[in-house]
Amino acid sequence: MAVAQTAKRKKKRDWYRLGFIALFLLPALAILGTFMFYPIKETFRLSFMRSSGFGEEIYVGWRNYQRIFASPEFRQGFVNVFKWAFWSVAIQIPLAFFIAFTCVNFRTRIIGRLRGVYYLSNVLPSAITAMLGVFIFSPTSGVIKTFAKTTGWKWLESIDWLGNPKLAFWSLFALATWAYMGFGIIYLMANIEQIPTEIREAALIDGATQWQYAWRVVIPYVSYAIRVQAILATVGSIKLFDLPYMVTLGGPRNATVTLGITLYREAFLNWQYGRGAAIGVVIFLICLVITIFQFSFVNDHSATDQSI
Amino acid sequence: MSRSKLSVLLVMTLASLLILSSVALAKTTLTIWAVDGLELDDPHHYYVQNLVKTFLADNPDIDIDWVAFGSEGAALNNRIRVALAANVGPDIFQSWGGTFMGEFARMGKLLDLTEELSDVPTSEAAKAAMSYDGRLYGIAPFFAIAGLYVNEGIFEELGLEVPTTIAELEAVAEKLVANGIQPFAVGARDEWPILATYMYLVNRYGGTIFDDAVARKVRFDAEPFVQAGLKIQEWSKRGFFGNTPMSEGYGDAQLLMQTGQAAMQISGSWLCGLYADPNQTDQTIGFYAVPVLEGGVGKVTDLAGMTDVGFVATATAADKKDAVVRFLTYAMSVEAAEKEAGRVASIPGVNPPNRLTGMASDVFTQAETIQFWWDQNLPPALTTPVNLTIQSFLMDDTDVKAELARYELLVEDELGSVR
Numbered sequence: 165m166a167v168a169q170t171a172k173r174k175k176k177r178d179w180y181r182l183g184f185i186a187l188f189l190l191p192a193l194a195i196l197g198t199f200m201f202y203p204i205k206e207t208f209r210l211s212f213m214r215s216s217g218f219g220e221e222i223y224v225g226w227r228n229y230q231r232i233f234a235s236p237e238f239r240q241g242f243v244n245v246f247k248w249a250f251w252s253v254a255i256q257i258p259l260a261f262f263i264a265f266t267c268v269n270f271r272t273r274i275i276g277r278l279r280g281v282y283y284l285s286n287v288l289p290s291a292i293t294a295m296l297g298v299f300i301f302s303p304t305s306g307v308i309k310t311f312a313k314t315t316g317w318k319w320l321e322s323i324d325w326l327g328n329p330k331l332a333f334w335s336l337f338a339l340a341t342w343a344y345m346g347f348g349i350i351y352l353m354a355n356i357e358q359i360p361t362e363i364r365e366a367a368l369i370d371g372a373t374q375w376q377y378a379w380r381v382v383i384p385y386v387s388y389a390i391r392v393q394a395i396l397a398t399v400g401s402i403k404l405f406d407l408p409y410m411v412t413l414g415g416p417r418n419a420t421v422t423l424g425i426t427l428y429r430e431a432f433l434n435w436q437y438g439r440g441a442a443i444g445v446v447i448f449l450i451c452l453v454i455t456i457f458q459f460s461f462v463n464d465h466s467a468t469d470q471s472i
Numbered sequence: 473m474s475r476s477k478l479s480v481l482l483v484m485t486l487a488s489l490l491i492l493s494s495v496a497l498a499k500t501t502l503t504i505w506a507v508d509g510l511e512l513d514d515p516h517h518y519y520v521q522n523l524v525k526t527f528l529a530d531n532p533d534i535d536i537d538w539v540a541f542g543s544e545g546a547a548l549n550n551r552i553r554v555a556l557a558a559n560v561g562p563d564i565f566q567s568w569g570g571t572f573m574g575e576f577a578r579m580g581k582l583l584d585l586t587e588e589l590s591d592v593p594t595s596e597a598a599k600a601a602m603s604y605d606g607r608l609y610g611i612a613p614f615f616a617i618a619g620l621y622v623n624e625g626i627f628e629e630l631g632l633e634v635p636t637t638i639a640e641l642e643a644v645a646e647k648l649v650a651n652g653i654q655p656f657a658v659g660a661r662d663e664w665p666i667l668a669t670y671m672y673l674v675n676r677y678g679g680t681i682f683d684d685a686v687a688r689k690v691r692f693d694a695e696p697f698v699q700a701g702l703k704i705q706e707w708s709k710r711g712f713f714g715n716t717p718m719s720e721g722y723g724d725a726q727l728l729m730q731t732g733q734a735a736m737q738i739s740g741s742w743l744c745g746l747y748a749d750p751n752q753t754d755q756t757i758g759f760y761a762v763p764v765l766e767g768g769v770g771k772v773t774d775l776a777g778m779t780d781v782g783f784v785a786t787a788t789a790a791d792k793k794d795a796v797v798r799f800l801t802y803a804m805s806v807e808a809a810e811k812e813a814g815r816v817a818s819i820p821g822v823n824p825p826n827r828l829t830g831m832a833s834d835v836f837t838q839a840e841t842i843q844f845w846w847d848q849n850l851p852p853a854l855t856t857p858v859n860l861t862i863q864s865f866l867m868d869d870t871d872v873k874a875e876l877a878r879y880e881l882l883v884e885d886e887l888g889s890v891r
Contacts, residue, residue: 216852218557218579236878303716304724304733326661327718329867413663416718417864432550435575435852 204448210441217437228442232426238443240418241426248337248422249401253394256341260348261390265378267349268356269364279353286346294410297339301325301411326412329419336420340407344400348393355389356382395458402450423447500795501535504783506566507548509540515745515813516543519614519781522811527802534795556581556786563789563796567610568779569601570848571855576784577604583785585609588797592804597842598818601779610784611800613808614815616740617777617836618668620763621747623735625756626653634758636772638676638703638765645712648735654714656707657734659725660866661718663859664847666704669738670862671776671843672762673700679769682843685883686850688890692883693876696769701872704865717866730755738762741832742780745814748826759831761838773840778848780815851886854879 211228213221232238263282267275285293300307303324312320325335359382367377383390405424408414414421414429423443431440508517510524524536539562541548548566555561556576567573576582586608598612622634627644630651635641645655659665674682678696685692708717714734726746728734730753737743747757761772783803785796802808809822816824816832824830847855861879864870 216575217553218575218581298721301719302721302724303714303719304727322715324716324719327716327720412661415661415663415860415863417867417870418860429856433852433856434854435553 207441207444207448210438211445213438213441215437216435217431221438224438228438229446232430232439232442232446235426237418237421237429238423238426241414241421241423244333244418244420245402245404245422247333248340248404249398251337252340252344252397252401255337256345256397257348257390257393259341260345260393261352261383261386262378263345264349264352264356265382268353269374269377279350282349283346285343286350288343290343290406291410293339293343294407297336297407297411298326300339301335303327327416329417332412332416332419336408336411339411343407344397348397351393352386352389355386359385391461392458395454395461399451399454402447402454499533499535500792501537502564502789502792502795502799503537503539503562504564504566504799505539505541505548505552505562507541507543507545508566510538515749519809519812519815523803523808526808527799530802531795531798534798536799552576559788561786561788563792564783564785564799567602567782567784568845568848569603569610569612569782569784570778570844571851572848573602573609573784574604575852576786577607577609581787582609583787583789583793583796585785585797585800588793589800592801593820594804595818595820595836597777597839598779598782601844602782602784610782611804612779612782612818613804614780614782614812615777615818615836616742616780617775617816617832617839617842618672618738618740618762619775619832619835620760621729621737621739621743622758622760623729623732623755624758626732626735634760635763637763638768641763642707642712645707645710645736649711653732654728654734655712655736656714657720657725657728657737658713658717658866659720659722660713660863661721661724663856663863665722665725665739666862666866667845667847667859668740668776670700670704670865671846672738672770673703675770675774675776675843676700676762676765676768677770679774680841680843681769682846686887688888691890692880693873697876698873701862701865701876704862705868705870705872708866709868713866718863729753729757740777740780741816741829741836742814744816744826744829744832745812748814748828757828759828759835761835771840773838774843775835775839775841776843776845777836778842778844853886854882857882 210221212223212225214224214228215221267279267282288296298306303309303326306325308323308325309321312318324331326332363381364377367381372380403424404422405428408420408422409425409428412420414425423446427440427443427447430436430443506520508520510517510521520538524538528534528536541551545568549572552561552565556579559581561581573582582604584607589608589611592611594611594613595615598615599608601615602608602610602612620634626632626648627634630647632644632647633640635644648655656669658669671682674696677699678694681690681694681696684690685694685697707713714720714728720728725734725737725739726743729737729743729747732755741759744759746752747755761775764770764772783800785793785800789796804819806819806821809817809819810825812822813825814829816829816836824833846858850858857879861875864875865872
């Protein structure tokens with residue numbers, strides 16, 4: 165009798181526990197299902213259709229994929245996002261590290277205020293950043309043009325920052341470096357500040373220079389944060405859309421086009437939803453691979469932490 | 473007051489309230505999606521602001537819910553596409569007609585107003601722009617044509633005549649370059665602004681060859697298309713578009729004209745209001761027909777243009793047809809159109825608001841053919857690529873023929889091969 169009562173109580177408790185879990189998980193699942201999983205599934209389905217967004221959809225098999233991979237615009241976008249990702253990691257992260265290192269290790273009143281200045285670019289909406297970019301590079305009234313006119317530097321005045329296909333990518337990248345680096349600086353600063361003061365003092369007493377301290381102590385200490393930064397920068401580059409679209413529309417001659425811009429053009433300007441969806445699937449798959457890599461690397465890191 | 477009198481008063485008050493509320497309930501609300509807002513104190517918005525204000529005053533049984541999406545047009549177009557696909561669109565929306573509107577008409581998303589609007593006086597070009605497959609779906613009170621804006625002050629100072637042939641145009645441009653003035657303001661960074669120049673050059677070389685290309689009688693890399701592209705490339709090399717044409721947006725181009733840094737611009741008549749406004753520019757600017765090519769096919773009366781302001785009714789407004797027709801008819805009235813500050817009216821009897829608009833109206837009235845903007849009149853899949861193709865001609869190392877051949881492949885995919 166007592167055993168039966170205990171089993172009954174346990175069953176009741178299990179139901180209660182299950183209900184409790186469901187209460188917390190189901191709303192999130194419903195929201196994710198409606199706004200994430202279903203649209204992803206629909207994007208996959210649409211990528212095999214010819215559709216203008218209206219009326220009937222015609223099944224075309226892999227044709228949309230064949231078309232986008234044959235398109236010079238898409239291929240250029242593909243090259244551009246990986247080029248962007250490579251240089252983001254190669255330039256933006258080292259630059260962010262050295263600024264963060266300087267801000268933490270050389271504390272003066274000015275540097276303290278600079279933290280806010282560095283982060284400011286990160287809180288600006290990308291539309292404002294794009295406007296600032298156009299304002300800097302504008303050939304009629306831009307900051308560089310005005311400066312060149314004032315100083316009489318004809319060579320500077322004649323540079324076509326956004327109109328020259330060989331230069332437009334780098335002009336835009338310079339703008340993005342300023343715009344996107346703020347987060348990296350703050351994130352790395354937070355990590356560098358976690359290094360115990362004793363370690364720094366011990367290194368300096370042992371005669372290490374600031375360079376040696378940075379290279380041999382700080383970088384190994386914040387390597388996890390640097391790797392996270394690298395992955396975020398790579399995924400961000402693959403999905404890049406707003407800044408290049410607002411500043412150059414992806415031009416001139418696709419010099420600054422990205423996968424996001426080709427998706428927008430195909431789906432919303434050319435009314436080729438199927439092809440747009442196919443590009444979306446490609447972006448999704450690339451990001452998925454990088455995310456899986458990110459997860460495996462985080463797990464490795466956790467295992468390393470535990471072993472320590 | 474006796475109880476009976478009080479009761480009568482109460483009943484009368486209740487009855488009045490009932491009547492008033494029923495009148496209020498009987499009001500028809502028209503939801504209109506547009507680009508121009510009703511609040512801004514901007515001359516560019518005077519027409520729609522006065523249109524709504526006066527119409528509401530004259531039609532107390534109609535209410536208007538006006539939603540503005542901003543002057544770029546893309547926001548409105550994108551929203552319209554999503555809404556009409558789900559059959560939840562507005563009753564009326566601002567449209568430039570052409571294939572964009574035609575796609576909606578083809579799918580049965582628009583209200584056929586052929587009979588209701590047949591007597592509304594307008595130009596044939598405006599009517600054609602708002603029609604699809606012989607049926608009329610809206611109105612176009614203002615029509616934009618592209619022409620040659622000329623800074624008359626600079627021309628007078630340098631002793632230049634307004635060119636009437638392409639050869640004269642090139643001679644004028646050479647002289648302007650020699651005097652340190654940019655001959656043409658374009659704004660090619662925004663892709664579409666170079667289209668008007670190319671459309672005119674194609675016409676001057678090959679007449680109505682664009683129609684033949686769309687009808688698949690000739691390819692898009694046929695000789696006149698190539699010649700026009702090479703001419704743009706040649707002008708770019710000669711510095712006619714300045715040193716940084718690909719960096720200049722359309723706003724930059726306007727600024728160059730407003731400040732007298734550029735002397736000419738081939739663009740739409742929607743700029744008349746801006747260039748005629750003494751608060752916006754101290755330059756004296758005129759509007760002329762684009763010169764012809766000696767020995768070419770196109771005539772000076774062959775124009776490029778399309779609807780500047782237009783309205784289309786949706787199928788969801790079928791039960792409000794009377795209110796819709798009343799609004800559209802009033803939008804086409806001389807009274808409403810005369811509030812406009814700069815656009816060219818397609819309504820007979822409207823006096824131009826300034827000299828520049830008057831000059832553009834004169835060019836418009838002499839038109840024999842009007843070629844609609846290619847990027848509004850081709851199937852949607854071909855519109856962005858056409859602008860990108862033309863934009864590339866401004867670069868020295870572009871192979872014009874190869875670019876056009878690549879575009880032809882896209883056209884073949886959409887419209888089929890040349891028969």
